[in-house]
Amino acid sequence: MSFSYWRHTAAARTARQVVEAGIAARIRKVHQDSEGTYGAPMITAELRNEGERINHKRVARIMRTIGL
Template sequence: MRSRFQFVDDYRNTYEVKRLCQVLDVNRSSYYKWLTGADARAARQREDRILAEEIREVHGESGGAYGSPRVTAELHEKGRRVNKKRVARIMRTLGLHPRPGS
């Protein structure tokens, strides 16, 4: 699903931002705040890609047995500071699940 703010950004050269925001029922100030956070989102996405590779590695080393709590613990042992909810989210997007009965 694409963000309404992304839609406004995609069509801002064709239509007025004010009108797009009215039609999509979003505040212009919220759109501009979203726009200023683009660099931070891009950095987060890059970091998530790097973390995803580390998660794949740990999950693979376990033979697919580890879920997010154990993957998080392994990453902590390797010196990586990461939240278990973030690991769980990335594992879900990658389709990684613990092997049943492990």
């Protein structure tokens, strides 16, 4: 990856990080509401019930990132 490509895509990376921070907060809330029993599949189902279009792999990755 070149430096110019990295600079060109900086805005998209920042936007993705902001979106994922919001998703992470929602994941934490669902996890806490389930008293820590829900894993990625159930959290994905809850988020989909709330209208979020999200993949279980993304939920699992974010959960690993935030330490759940």
